[in-house]
Amino acid sequence: MKARIRITLKNGVLDPQGKAIQNALAALGISGVEDVRQGKYIEVELAETSEDRAKETVERMCKDLLANSVIENYAYELQRA
């Protein structure tokens, strides 16, 4: 099973990289960009075949390592191979 995990900065947490990207887009002449937030995307291949157990595992990896709950949120979807 494959887990596609997205990690994003919480609302209210300043994202200077997102701001820099927004400025770069404006410099390229791409208008109408109101906000940019940068995050991380991680794919994890799991040997697990049970969706419930896979969820448990992914929750644990997100909480313990992949995301920092002080500043980040995470979301994921599972996809059967």
Next chain:
Amino acid sequence: MLRASVVVFPGSNCDRDVKVAIERVTGFPVNMVWHGDASVPASDLIVLPGGFSYGDYLRCGAMAAHSPIMRDVIAKAKAGTPVLGICNGFQVLCESGLLPGALMRNASLKFICRDVTLRVDNDKTFFTKCYRKGQVVRLPIAHAEGNYFADEETLDRLEGDGRVVFRYCDEAGEATPQANPNGAQRNIAGICDAAGRVVGLMPHPERLFELALGGADGRRMIESALLSALEAA
């Protein structure tokens, strides 16, 4: 007698600097501990040094916080062993949950390497008792992720409990926005745990511990640790 241990992670690069600084100031040999070891030998204090542990992969300090040695560092810290985290070591302390908050990318997005002025806001911790509250000191910073962040509730709690140890300030000791190099919330450069035994800070005391280096304001942090350890003995 002072038994100090410095943890060495792959990518640490201030580990030897802090070893030399502690040995020169205290006269006692410092023990180096590899990150893959299961335990730190009995120590009066543990230092998590600056550098780029695990290449800053995922987030600064995130991988190091889960390395084998950190299980024992966390257990020892909870049992009362003082721990000092400098720069990357501060990031590791936050990632491991020993200190609250997180160190984010500098607001300027730039790596900043220069001296800053700091105000000592807590002179009661294990590592700061040889400073005076309100004293302005000069120490170097060298980081791209030193922008301290915590939610408002946590910041209020830290301030209320006197757990902000160092703040970026101007020459007069005022914590102004202009004196804040990295965007840190409330100009916070260093904090401590409730007992004042776990201290994390972004500036590098080991880089200015004797006048030959251009300044000696970091020396008092090591003297503080020695004095604290002798008092506890």
